[in-house]
Amino acid sequence: xxxxxxxxxxxxxxxxxxxxxxxxxxxxxxxxxxxxxxxxxxxxxxxxxxxxxxxxxxxxxxxxxxxxxxxxxxxxxxxxxxxxxxxxxxxxxxxxxxxxxxxxxxxxxxxxxxxxxxxxxxxxxxxxxxxxxxxxxxxxxxxxxxxxxxxxxxxxxxxxxxxxxxxxxxxxxxxxxxxxxxxxxxxxxxxxxxxxxxxxxxxxxxxxxxxxxxxxxxxxx
Amino acid sequence: xxxxxxxxxxxxxxxxxxxxxxxxxxxxxxxxxxxxxxxxxxxxxxxxxxxxxxxxxxxxxxxxxxxxxxxxxxxxxxxxxxxxxxxxxxxxxxxxxxxxxxxxxxxxxxxxxxxxxxxxxxxxxxxxxxxxxxxxxxxxxxxxxxxxxxxxxxxxxxxxxxxxxxxxxxxxxxxxxxxxxxxxxxxxxxxxxxxxxxxxxxxxxxxxxxxxxxxxxxxxxxxxxxxxxxxxxxxxxxx
Numbered sequence: 001x002x003x004x005x006x007x008x009x010x011x012x013x014x015x016x017x018x019x020x021x022x023x024x025x026x027x028x029x030x031x032x033x034x035x036x037x038x039x040x041x042x043x044x045x046x047x048x049x050x051x052x053x054x055x056x057x058x059x060x061x062x063x064x065x066x067x068x069x070x071x072x073x074x075x076x077x078x079x080x081x082x083x084x085x086x087x088x089x090x091x092x093x094x095x096x097x098x099x100x101x102x103x104x105x106x107x108x109x110x111x112x113x114x115x116x117x118x119x120x121x122x123x124x125x126x127x128x129x130x131x132x133x134x135x136x137x138x139x140x141x142x143x144x145x146x147x148x149x150x151x152x153x154x155x156x157x158x159x160x161x162x163x164x165x166x167x168x169x170x171x172x173x174x175x176x177x178x179x180x181x182x183x184x185x186x187x188x189x190x191x192x193x194x195x196x197x198x199x200x201x202x203x204x205x206x207x208x209x210x211x212x213x214x215x216x217x218x219x220x221x
Numbered sequence: 222x223x224x225x226x227x228x229x230x231x232x233x234x235x236x237x238x239x240x241x242x243x244x245x246x247x248x249x250x251x252x253x254x255x256x257x258x259x260x261x262x263x264x265x266x267x268x269x270x271x272x273x274x275x276x277x278x279x280x281x282x283x284x285x286x287x288x289x290x291x292x293x294x295x296x297x298x299x300x301x302x303x304x305x306x307x308x309x310x311x312x313x314x315x316x317x318x319x320x321x322x323x324x325x326x327x328x329x330x331x332x333x334x335x336x337x338x339x340x341x342x343x344x345x346x347x348x349x350x351x352x353x354x355x356x357x358x359x360x361x362x363x364x365x366x367x368x369x370x371x372x373x374x375x376x377x378x379x380x381x382x383x384x385x386x387x388x389x390x391x392x393x394x395x396x397x398x399x400x401x402x403x404x405x406x407x408x409x410x411x412x413x414x415x416x417x418x419x420x421x422x423x424x425x426x427x428x429x430x431x432x433x434x435x436x437x438x439x440x441x442x443x444x445x446x447x448x449x450x451x452x453x454x455x456x457x458x459x460x
Contacts, residue, residue: 006340010329017328078322085288086341087314220290 003088004096011100014073021069025062025105026112032058033116044121051122052130052181058116059109059134060170063141066105067166068159070097070149075219084220090213098139098146098209106138122185129184133197137173140201143208144169150215173200239266239421240301242287242392247296249282256282257445258295262438264425266391267418269434272427274442280427281321283442284394287425288318316392321400323381327370331361331380334369335387342388355386359409374401382410385417393417395426407432 015021036054040046047054074080083093113134114127122130148166152158180193242264249256256279264270272280285291286298289309298305305312325334335352356362359379364372372380378401385393393414399407411433414424426432 003341003343006337010337010340013333014326014328073326074324076322077324077326078320079324079326081290081318081320081322082324082338083341084290085313085316085318087310087343088341089310 003086004092007083007093007096008100011097012103015100015104021066022104022108025066026108028065029058029062029109029112030116032061033119036120048121048123048185051117051120052126052178052185054120055113055116055122055130055181056133056137056174056178059113059138060141060174062109063106063138063145064163064166064170066101067145067149067162068152070101070146071153071216072149072158075153080216081220084216090216091209094146094150094209094212094216095205098142098212101146102139102142106134106142109138110134122181125187126181126185126190129190129194130181132194133177133180133190136194136197136201137177140173140197140204141170143201143204146212147208147215150212150219153216153219173197176200239391240303241265241268242423242425243297243299243301244287245297245299247283247286247298248294249279249286249291250294251282255294255446257442260296260440260442260445262440264392264423264438266421266423269414269418269424269426269437271432271434271437271439272425272442273429273439278442279445280442281396284318284320284396284425284427287392288316288394289313290318315390316394317385317388317390318394318396319381319385319398320396323377325369325372325377325380328368330366330368331356331372331383332365334380335383338384339387342390348387351387355383358386358413359383359406375403375406378402379406379409382413386413391422393422393424393426395424395428397427397429399428399430399432 033054036050037047040050071080074083084090086093110131113130117124117127117130145162145166148162148169151165152161155161176193176197180190180197183193184190244260244262246258247260248258249260256277260279260283262270272283274280282291286293289305289312292306300312300315329337332352335355336348339348339352353362356365359382361376361379361383364376369377369380378398382395382398398410402410407430414426414434418424424434426434
């Protein structure tokens with residue numbers, strides 16, 4: 001437990017101190033969302049119609065942006081070997097690192113999303129659903145992203161490879177996340193989509209650290 | 222600081238007789254290249270084994286094998302009677318590994334770095350004192366609260382080595398620990414190793430430079446590479 005909390009605090013401390021990761025992710029999220037009104041025109045009806053999709057796609061791309069920082073610095077400075085050699089199971093270390101990654105990058109996205117919802121004229125009644133869907137879905141992005149980050153460790157053009165690997169895996173939360181927000185905007189029940197979104201994250205919670213740890217062991221050989 | 226001031230490792234509490242680290246006929250393969258074959262040694266409690274040999278002779282690979290980061294291509298590595306591979310988690314709990322890299326984050330201070338590594342080894346109780354001792358043992362106390370990006374290469378190395386002292390471990394695996402160290406740093410390392418061995422610890426150390434380590438065995442890794450056709454040896458290993 002001490003070790004688990006130690007990793008979480010260490011990673012979170014690093015992310016907050018460097019500040020770059022969180023800032024970059026948020027700035028990207030804002031810019032990506034703001035680009036859409038320029039692209040599709042300022043008509044409120046059109047924007048409102050596609051708002052759920054815009055917000056979710058932008059959040060997903062923003063989350064993707066910071067994934068290569070999950071293991072790469074530790075891999076480069078030798079810290080990853082020491083974590084692998086620590087007495088705690090590597091799976092738990094991965095879980096702690098993913099949790100810290102989510103708090104540093106996923107949670108700020110969730111908190112910023114209501115503001116951005118106004119930019120794209122999302123129905124105000126759907127904003128609580130938007131926040132709930134991101135709250136349920138962004139942990140999935142960090143967890144599943146950690147698998148791809150581990151698999152691409154040490155690869156040249158890691159960032160590109162990582163996107164190719166991880167974007168197809170992000171389709172299910174995108175479908176149900178955007179689906180929930182849209183249902184809510186149309187006055188329908190968002191509950192089924194949110195439940196499936198939660199189920200996805202719950203399934204990723206034990207599976208992703210396991211897969212990630214296997215990939216990390218491979219990378220350290 | 223004298224050897225007596227060092228934290229006293231509580232070694233091998235669950236294991237009544239301190240077992241040896243035994244390597245029998247180890248072989249290592251990296252990709253298609255066979256690095257060495259037929260390496261055997263026995264490292265008893267309190268023992269030290271110096272690995273020497275030219276570049277590429279497999280010193281680092283042997284240390285990674287001993288740490289369990291690599292699996293041997295042939296041969297067995299055991300702790301007493303038990304195969305290391307049978308319980309890697311337990312093996313990891315009894316070793317410290319210091320590789321080529323210092324694993325030092327530029328924005329963290331040395332004190333924070335050591336606190337993190339101590340927590341990673343599951344230490345909380347007497348941690349603060351152990352960290353002070355570790356900082357003092359490598360004369361890092363004046364810079365303990367600086368961000369590590371201000372440290373010199375030698376000071377980073379000292380910090381990586383100070384990690385050895387924040388949590389007890391029966392087996393130290395050190396890969397070129399003296400690189401970037403000055404004479405004072407090297408002397409401090411020798412003292413720390415001596416104290417560790419007095420407490421029954423074992424040291425496996427790869428080095429190019431002569432180190433003052435009493436009664437150390439030496440294993441020269443040159444000549445363990447398969448001399449003739451590497452492909453032949455390779456097929457022999459996979460059999």
